[in-house]
Amino acid sequence: MDETVAEYIRRTVLKIPRDEIKMMLQKWGFLSEAQLQTLNFHQIKDNISQEVVQLCEENSANIKQAAVLDIIYNHIYQNKRMWSVYRMKKSEEELEYFEITDFKKKFKGRLRSALKNVTITFKEYEDNAIWIRVAWGTPYKKPNQYKPSYVVYHSQTPYVFISASVLKSNLPLLCQALIVASNYHDIREMELRSHSLNSLKDIVFKRYSQNFQTYNPKPLQGENVEPESADIRIVQENRSEKERIHRLNQEVFGSGPQPKLEFAQYKLETMFKNGPKIDALDKKEPFRCLVKFSSPHLLESLKSLAPAGMADAPLSPLLTCIPHKARNYFKIRDKKGSFPDSFVSP
């Protein structure tokens, strides 16, 4: 077995929390059940990984098999990576039958014809997700296994989720291989990024609870706007206002859990208005400014702003449009014309 493969397997196992190593090795399926029985999972991780490497040596593991273990790790810990969303376009509305082996062949073919030194690994999961791992090399160097790119493609959709490695120069090649393999003609990056892959899927596949316009003038019987106010001696003067806010919030955000995003970024290129008369700002040029909202769970915190009394309801549509528009990066410019009004650029 290659030294580099042994080292790669050792380092991959070291990343896994000790309690999960057995489960992941079983999922991997490269070591037999008998071999797994010989492993002592109660020692320090250093020793466990050494023993695993020994067993892999016995089975003559190669880099392809090691790469599968890496995919399994990253599938379970997908939220450690930052994911971007790409959307592919077809030229006509042809309904082509998707064939997985054809896809893999074309993908590998396209990448290899441009770059000889790549490691390409595929793994399919039950939810129709195809995970692709690509380790990049150069014409003169072997692929760097420690900085791979991951691609998640749901074959029945035009969406691709990419967690690129630091080597951004390989991105165009990756995109090209994807459209060739999947029979699309164009691919474009969406302004949507997050650590939570599932939430990104929820947003683009529209799987989160949305508001549908229903005629519902009275709140439902079971709805309790004020759960904490069990003490009847406390009187809420603004009960109707609280109910209005609650209703507006429900309309905008829906009643289910929100997709998990960590930030929203607004790049402002608007004229500075209504501020103090400072010479520097008096120029007839747009005032460039970047506003970034960060949160462990941005949409849930936006949803709780108005009920917590920290903002007026309804919230600005610039904030509430995030899941509907499937974007969390915005460029805001003044509308061209006599009355400068801000609008969101496509």
Next chain:
Amino acid sequence: HLAKSLPLPSERDHLRPRIDLIVFMIDIKSKYSFKNVETSLAYMDASFFLGKVCFLVTGVGRVNACSIEMNAICKLGEAYCSPMLFCELELEGIRVATAQRLIRILQICAGHIPGVSALSFSSLMRNSDED
């Protein structure tokens, strides 16, 4: 009675008892709450400021999260001649002690303590180096 701002909604006027004490709560971490209190103060009848108003500043335990300057708060208390209480709601001991202080103030404002009236509060607040 809890309200998030003044004026109070008129539809509940008939359900309201006599008001003996108004406590304006300012969260020192939220500039929004300070602005809200300032705007609401404008709707107050002047007679309340003879001891029936008090300010409660919360969140003072988290020094790093202060968004409002102490100067601005003290100026507000002086401008409206009303006592300013500081507390940290997250600590049960301080919460209970503050509640007890407020009840004491309320008892005086409601006239339940013979010999002491709400008017005494403003005299207790005057700076000793005035006059």
